[in-house]
Amino acid sequence: MIEKKSLICVTCPMGCRLDVSLDGGSVVAVEGEGCKRGLAYAQDEIKDPRRVLTTTVTIFDGIHPLLPVHTTAAVPMARIPELVAALRKVSVTAPVRVGDVVAADVLDSGIDVLASRDIQRR
């Protein structure tokens, strides 16, 4: 039995509509992808949906009280609340440079959390 499912790719702002054919829960065909990334997205979205997390952590002595941060890759969606809770306990001290590692190997995934901008000392 082939089951059809329609997805919107979130990899880039194009938002391609992907028409996915599933057989026993596995992706057997994808149509509508604008690029190769859409194929990988459809596979992941069916088996193990993932998202890049962006949030903020506390920064001391900076020109702002918060430092925006992001994961280096998409993390399993189901574990995002857990990761947000863990990052709530993380703090750094200015100065920070864009790309500095704020938390390494989060969720034992090999994925790091990086600073999204420079923040100078106040």
Place this chain on the structure above:
Amino acid sequence: MAVIGGGPGGLAAAVAARERGAERVLVIERAEELGGILQQCIHNGFGLEALGRDLPGPAYAQHFVNRAHETGVQTLLDTMVLEITPQRRIYATNSRQGVIELCAGAVVFGMGCRERTRGALAIPGTRPAGVFTAGTAQRLVNIEGYMPGRRFVILGSGDIGMIMARRLTLEGARVERVLEIMPYLSGLKRNWVQCLQDFHIPLQLSRTVLEIRGTQRVEAVVSVAVDDRMLPIAGTEETIPCDTLLLSVGLIPENELSRRVGIALDPLTAGPIVDEGMGTSVPGFYAAGNVVHVYDLVDWVTLAGEVAGRSAADYIAGRVRPAVHRLRTCAGENVRYVVPQWLDPESLALGAQQLQLRVRRPVEEKVKVVVTADGVEIAHKTERYVRPGEMVTVKLAPELCESLRSAQELQVSVLKP
């Protein structure tokens, strides 16, 4: 060259002008730092087109702030421009220098846009605390570290509203609804998926806010379904208890300065009428990015800013010759507006040109984007779908130069095949 505004449009213009040989380029910015609204857009999805990388907003801004410093762009921060004369005399003020007077060889507007507020919608009801634009809430949560409420209703399915729905949920708030008066989404489809569906936040189309309730603080909003003329349908009211209402109901280019210079504005875009080099109706004044029309992606703002910056540098160097003949561009079937509004056919001799447009209605099937010159088709392309929230572009090839020399008007239509 003076650039008014240090967001992505202004920074791109400044860097491009330096690279084109403009000797002294000054960016005047009213905030205390460069980067504009990108600094509060901490989500990713920026840079795929302009830089080939997927960056969060602040990282995208950082790239161009660094480029500005590397290329020797000068900056004047925490400074408000009060007035500019048509002779390009600029009056500005800050707390260190008082009132400053500057004289520029060319001016690039990079003021961006601002959000429509409750006043623009005239929502009836009381006037309690707890009504914010989505962008104000974004600044409070992402830069200043305050949560503006606990239980939210969001009016409008614009991108900032949907992105804030996700952000507030991650920060522990409850988002009851996103209401959209139109029968379709106004932001990007991907944000509906990753900001609303991922968090089970209901999106209700063809519904709006009828009334805001509360004395000191918002206590509830009353939503209502609307008919195809967008009038409320009696009997469909729903009272939604909440403490905060966010408005994500559109952006308007910020052109108070341009208007006072006497620059012609397009009532459809609310931005200056521009030519293919982003030149406005007054010589020596150029416009970069969202001040011209509201773009869907910052990447396009950057590219448009670069065009404006190069044109301004050319103007200063005396390399700009006035157009002998210009074509007017206009919106045809299912097109709301076209930018640029003027096109010098001779510009095609230097390379392809691009028309940017927004559709009026979404079409979720193949459509043909057709450009006609005085009624004769000269270019077309196929799009797999068109959505009002997503800009459409169509290229005009250099070969068209010859045939467009005698044309008067270009019209763009989006047609079902």
